[in-house]
Each structure stands twice: as structure tokens, then as C-alpha cells.
Amino acid sequence: MRLNCVVVDDSTIHRITIAKLVNEHPDLALVGDFSNASETRSCIINKNVDLLFLDIEMPVQTGFDLLDGLKSRPQIIFVSSKSDYALKAFDYAAVDYLHKPITKERFNKAVQKAMDIFQLKKEGVEEEGEFIFVKSNLKNFKVYINKIKWVEAFGDYIKINTEDETHLVLSTMKSFESELPMDKFLRVHKSYIINIDKVQKFNSRFAEIGNTQIPLSRNKKEDLANALNKP
Structure with missing residues (x-):
């Protein structure tokens, strides 16, 4: 190699x-x-x-x-x-x-x-499947991309919510967004990035993943609808 x-x-x-x-x-x-x-x-x-x-x-x-x-x-x-x-x-x-x-x-x-x-x-x-490494509590963790449900801003940190656990990582939303595949994830709000495949339903204000409502920025409903309708 x-x-x-x-x-x-x-x-x-x-x-x-x-x-x-x-x-x-x-x-x-x-x-x-x-x-x-x-x-x-x-x-x-x-x-x-x-x-x-x-x-x-x-x-x-x-x-x-x-x-x-x-x-x-x-x-x-x-x-x-x-x-x-x-x-x-x-x-x-x-x-x-x-x-x-x-x-x-x-x-x-x-x-x-x-x-x-x-x-x-x-x-x-x-x-x-594909994964990335994140550093949380001074340790490196392997996070499989297909298990990420959503990412949210948390002060100077971001919180990565997966199917199994959450990680608090020192990073910006912009930087972390660049590591995610664009066809699978969408920035729907200044403080939220969602895994399109995990969305169960949405309206003009929220996208729902499990029992969690993720707020949508005013102009993001159409983007989400288009992403969900792609073959």
C-alpha cells in the first residue's frame, strides 16, 4: 500500500x-x-x-x-x-x-x-461501509457514516447523533459537513445536518427522525423534498 x-x-x-x-x-x-x-x-x-x-x-x-x-x-x-x-x-x-x-x-x-x-x-x-474518525473526550472513535442520524451545533462543539451513541466533538459544522457525502446528508438549518435516509416525515417547519424534530430553515423544505425524491 x-x-x-x-x-x-x-x-x-x-x-x-x-x-x-x-x-x-x-x-x-x-x-x-x-x-x-x-x-x-x-x-x-x-x-x-x-x-x-x-x-x-x-x-x-x-x-x-x-x-x-x-x-x-x-x-x-x-x-x-x-x-x-x-x-x-x-x-x-x-x-x-x-x-x-x-x-x-x-x-x-x-x-x-x-x-x-x-x-x-x-x-x-x-x-x-464508509466511516470517519472523530475525537471525543481525548479518544478517537470510529463512526460509520450510514449510522449517523443527525449532527447539531453545540457551542464550540458539534454533537454527532448515531444509531448507537452520541459524540461531542470540537469542530465547526462547516468542517464536519465537508467530510460527509453530499448525496446522503443535507444542512437543513444553521445548527443541523441530517442524514436524508433517516428522515421519516417532514413539514414546512420540521423533519422527524425517530422521536426527534429537526428544525428546517425557511428555504430548506424544498431542498429536502428534492433530496428525498431522488432515485
Whole structure:
């Protein structure tokens, strides 16, 4: 198993350094290295990219801007000379945050995290369908996507309600929404994302999942109706 990697950094020296580390790693394959977000976005759309080594401060568009423009994201390892963005990186479900200059030992540790997650996801798809990892109470939990009923905003956290349990996760709704398949989930309110398959009935104000009424924003009833009527 080898992960297809892309390196993004506007600094030629740092980009070459990271690309060299990728090429020397037996479990990584370099499919591209770029100095800007535009070229990177095109590569990710047209190629199978598993892992992105991403600088944050770049001209025109930042690393965060790049991720915001992607419908589907590979795993992300941020690379930066500043620690200021580490908390924000958490919102993008980053595998790791590497501080420049990067040592080979630290690089390999970050790669191993990505390898472990990739392998677990591969096994999970074969067993019970696609899943994601979430961190709750300082522990990582595997959450199967088809078991999620709805997600709700909870202050600085989100609450993930599944068929079996709930998880309180430090994340934004926007970030978590990007990890969910668009054809299965719908943001029906600023504070709620629902699994379309779990909706039992709805009206102009609420969608019902089990005994729970999920509020609908004024313009979301039609979107929900269209989603439910898709073949």
C-alpha cells in the first residue's frame, strides 16, 4: 500500500525538501508538487490523491482557501513555520501539523498516522461501509457514516447523533459537513445536518427522525423534498 502524495509550498527550498522526504519514504508516491493553490486544486480533481502536505501562508490563496474550495479532501498534513494556525487546522481534520524546519523523524511519525488512518478506513469500508474518525473526550472513535442520524451545533462543539451513541466533538459544522457525502446528508438549518435516509416525515417547519424534530430553515423544505425524491 502506497499513498499518492502532493506537496504544496510557495517556498522552493521547503517544497524540494518535503518532496525529497516523500520520495525517500517506501510507502509514499509523489504525484505532484506545486507552489500555489490553483495548480494544486486541478491536480486533486484530476488525479487520485491520498495525502496532501500543505503550507498555509501562500500568495493569492492560503492553504485553508484551497481546502474550502474542495468538495472532497484527501488526508491533510499541514506544514508551517508558525504555530498560530494549529488550532484552526484542527477544524480541517488534519492528520498532523508539522513545524518548519521538518526533521525526518517527525515527518515519518506524521506519515505513519496517515497510513494507519488510511488502512483503518479501507478495512472499515469492507466491513460495514464508509466511516470517519472523530475525537471525543481525548479518544478517537470510529463512526460509520450510514449510522449517523443527525449532527447539531453545540457551542464550540458539534454533537454527532448515531444509531448507537452520541459524540461531542470540537469542530465547526462547516468542517464536519465537508467530510460527509453530499448525496446522503443535507444542512437543513444553521445548527443541523441530517442524514436524508433517516428522515421519516417532514413539514414546512420540521423533519422527524425517530422521536426527534429537526428544525428546517425557511428555504430548506424544498431542498429536502428534492433530496428525498431522488432515485
